[in-house]
Amino acid sequence: MKKTILLAVLVLNGFTSFAQSNEEKNIKLFYKKALTEAKCYTWLEYLSNDIGSRLSGSKGAEKAVEYTKRQLETLGLDKVYLQEVMVPHWVRGEKETAFILDGKIKTNVPICALGGSVATPKTGLTAEIVEVQGIEELKALGAKVKGKIVFFNRPMNPENIETFVSYGACVDQRFAGAKEAAKLGAVGSIVRSMNLRLDDFPHAGAQSYGDLPKEEYIPTAAISTNGAELLSKSLKANPALKFYFKQSCETLPDVLSYNVIGELTGSVNPSNIMVVGGHLDSWDLADGSHDDGAGVVQSMEVIRILKNLNYKPKNTIRVVLFMNEENGGKGGAKYEEVSKQNKENHIFALESDSGGFSPRGFSIEADDTNYKKIKEYAPLFEPYLVHSFTIGHAGSDIGHLTSKAIVKAGLKPDSQRYFDYHHAANDKFDAINKRELELGAATMTSLLYLMDQNGIVLPTAN
Numbered sequence: 055m056k057k058t059i060l061l062a063v064l065v066l067n068g069f070t071s072f073a074q075s076n077e078e079k080n081i082k083l084f085y086k087k088a089l090t091e092a093k094c095y096t097w098l099e100y101l102s103n104d105i106g107s108r109l110s111g112s113k114g115a116e117k118a119v120e121y122t123k124r125q126l127e128t129l130g131l132d133k134v135y136l137q138e139v140m141v142p143h144w145v146r147g148e149k150e151t152a153f154i155l156d157g158k159i160k161t162n163v164p165i166c167a168l169g170g171s172v173a174t175p176k177t178g179l180t181a182e183i184v185e186v187q188g189i190e191e192l193k194a195l196g197a198k199v200k201g202k203i204v205f206f207n208r209p210m211n212p213e214n215i216e217t218f219v220s221y222g223a224c225v226d227q228r229f230a231g232a233k234e235a236a237k238l239g240a241v242g243s244i245v246r247s248m249n250l251r252l253d254d255f256p257h258a259g260a261q262s263y264g265d266l267p268k269e270e271y272i273p274t275a276a277i278s279t280n281g282a283e284l285l286s287k288s289l290k291a292n293p294a295l296k297f298y299f300k301q302s303c304e305t306l307p308d309v310l311s312y313n314v315i316g317e318l319t320g321s322v323n324p325s326n327i328m329v330v331g332g333h334l335d336s337w338d339l340a341d342g343s344h345d346d347g348a349g350v351v352q353s354m355e356v357i358r359i360l361k362n363l364n365y366k367p368k369n370t371i372r373v374v375l376f377m378n379e380e381n382g383g384k385g386g387a388k389y390e391e392v393s394k395q396n397k398e399n400h401i402f403a404l405e406s407d408s409g410g411f412s413p414r415g416f417s418i419e420a421d422d423t424n425y426k427k428i429k430e431y432a433p434l435f436e437p438y439l440v441h442s443f444t445i446g447h448a449g450s451d452i453g454h455l456t457s458k459a460i461v462k463a464g465l466k467p468d469s470q471r472y473f474d475y476h477h478a479a480n481d482k483f484d485a486i487n488k489r490e491l492e493l494g495a496a497t498m499t500s501l502l503y504l505m506d507q508n509g510i511v512l513p514t515a516n
Contacts, residue, residue, distance in 0.1 A: 077507070081434055081500045087359050088496035094351035095488045097125060098410075101350065102341035102483035109338040110378040111143025111309040118334050119312045122350065122375050126316040129358050133319075136312040139388040141378040143309045144170055146338055147302030150275060152244075154288050155180065155296040161288070163281035165244065166256040166339060167273070167301040168228065169381040170263070174273045178300030179203070179242050185289050188227055189234050200239030203297050205289075206231045207246045207282055210473065217469040218408070221248055221476075225259075232274035233264045243274040244297065246282040248473060254278045255478040258337045260381045275299055313385045314375040316357055322368040327393075329372050329403040330356050330502055333379030333451055340481040344472065348410030348491055350375050352465070355495035356502055367506050369401065376451040379407070386451035393455070400457040402505045404465070404498060405449025409475070411467035412490045413497040415442025419462040423511045428461070431504050440497050442466055461510050465498055 074082075088094075101108075101118060108114040119136065126134045152165040167173075184199050186192045187208045192199065206227035210220040228245045235243045247257035256276045263271050277285065288295055314334065320326060332349025336342020357373045376385035393400065415435075418425055429443050447453075448462035455462070467490070475481040 077434055077504065080503060083363070084359055084499040084503065085438060085496040087362065088355065088492045088499070089489065092355055092492045092495060093358060094355040094495050095491055097351040097354060098343060098347050098486060098491065099483055101347045102343045106341050107338040108334060108336045108342060109144070110141035110311060110335045110381065111306070112338065115311060115335055115377065119314055119377070122314045122334065122354065126314065126354065126373070129316070129361050131316045131318055131357065131361060133317040135315055137315055137388065137392060139311055139313055139377055139384050140308045141311045141384045142382045143306040144381060145304060145306060147173065147304065150299065150301040151178070152275070152277070152297070152299035154285055155298055156288060156292055161284070163284060164254050164256050164278040165275040165281070165299055166258050167275050167303040168232070168245065168259055168261040169337070170261055170305065171232070171274045171301070171303055172271045173302045173304060174242070174300050178298055179273060180296055180298045181241050182294065183244070183285070183289065183297040185286055188224070189231060192234055192238070196238060199235060202240055203242040203244060204231065204235040204240045205244045205285060207286055209246060210248060210250050212250055217250060217473055220250065221473060224248065228259050228276065229261050230264070232261055232272055233266055236263070236266055236270050236272045240272060242272050242299070244299070245274065245276050247276045247279050248476065249279050249478070250473050252279045252283065254280050255480055256281070258339055258477040273299070273301060275301060311377045313377055313389055316373045318357060318361065318367050318371045320368055320370040321366045324370050325399055326369040327372060327398055327400045328369050328502060328506060329374050329400060329452060329455070330498060331374035331376055331451060332406045333385065334375040334377050335380050337380055337477045339477070339479040341483055342481055343483045343486050344409040344475050344481050345477065346379070346407045348486065348494070349406030352406045352410070352491065352495040352498055356499045359495070359499050360503070369506055371502065371506065379450050383450060383454070386454040390454040390456065400455050400460050401510050403448070403452035403455055403460065403462045404502055405452045406465040406494065406498060407449050407451070408465060408469065409467050409472040410486050410491040410494060411469070411471065413440050413465060413467050413494045415440055415444065415466045416501060417444055417446035417448055417464040417466050419445070419448045421513070424461045427508070427511060431501070434504070435497070435500065438493070438497065459510060459512050461505070463501060465494055467494060
């Protein structure tokens with residue numbers, strides 16, 4: 055009787071106590087393991103400081119394949135193997151130079167060639183420059199840009215809290231700007247770096263000439279945000295000034311490379327496959343610690359935690375370290391091609407490719423039923439300050455997967471500082487916070503575990 059009265063008093067005062075569920079206990083254990091025993095920070099230190107940049111086709115990429123395969127083999131997984139994939143081999147060449155030429159005054163500005171660009175003439179390229187805010191404004195100018203360098207200067211919008219929205223709203227000028235400028239007779243293009251802050255780091259990235267004949271390709275480069283501000287200001291003062299830049303990049307024949315894959319075989323439904331991964335390649339200006347060394351080692355950490363706890367997954371779990379996300383997407387495409395050939399059934403895929411910052415949630419690609427089901431897991435993540443479960447793009451590499459019924463998710467870290475480093479020379483190991491990196495790995499482990507335990511809702515037949 056006294057116990058009943060005491061319980062009633064506790065309920066009335068909001069102190070009801072419930073036993074933890076197995077899910078809560080296991081998720082707590084995942085975070086404990088990640089924060090006290092993780093190897094992801096050590097793995098990333100080696101990838102960044104001992105191997106360095108890992109652009110596809112490079113020696114760094116080759117060494118990264120060997121290293122990550124070797125590390126996965128130490129974890130006691132059921133399978134570790136390489137998957138062949140032919141990848142592009144673009145090289146930057148000598149460090150780029152550029153300056154604003156205003157009469158006899160030369161003012162140097164920082165630039166970097168964009169991935170896949172052709173070189174300028176050996177002596178460099180000098181021409182008048184036309185500033186536009188985007189491709190539509192360029193098209194409106196038409197033949198007026200003939201013989202000139204087009205300067206795309208639309209900045210990332212600082213008003214968006216989700217910085218990837220700002221990135222998506224202006225990255226088209228980097229990817230397709232040179233192609234569109236070339237169609238109108240421009241001789242080169244310069245693009246404002248995809249960066250919210252003002253600094254002196256030019257940011258690399260992929261660009262495409264589309265179906266243009268090779269003889270119509272024009273050199274294209276990114277300019278730092280400080281450089282872009284200075285160039286824009288200088289043009290307002292003197293619209294007739296000229297711009298000079300020199301770069302010696304080239305595209306070499308494709309190279310054989312590999313996706314790195316490790317596997318825990320499912321104990322109940324081994325033919326159902328769940329993928330967790332990131333991309334092993336990175337741009338060549340730095341170590342690629344945030345993009346995407348963090349995602350690589352977090353994905354490795356997920357499968358290490360599960361194996362270390364002797365977890366027996368219901369479905370087969372694969373960690374996949376994709377090659378060539380940055381300038382071709384060949385690794386993701388090859389993985390899907392082989393999956394189709396083997397008639398594999400992927401039911402869930404999780405990618406980390408948004409940096410190693412504090413995890414805030416997941417971006418989810420799913421039908422309404424499965425999305426609502428994942429949203430029901432949100433209370434389990436609240437103690438770890440993970441709260442955002444939104445519909446959106448999950449990841450470029452897993453984007454290739456086309457199994458009939460599949461749910462995809464992308465880890466969403468805090469994005470406020472991501473574009474300070476994205477594709478730039480400061481994306482180095484010292485930009486990584488060990489605890490934030492580990493929290494991301496624990497968050498990924500938790501969602502993968504929940505999806506493995508509870509499965510997905512299959513579409514009903516019509």
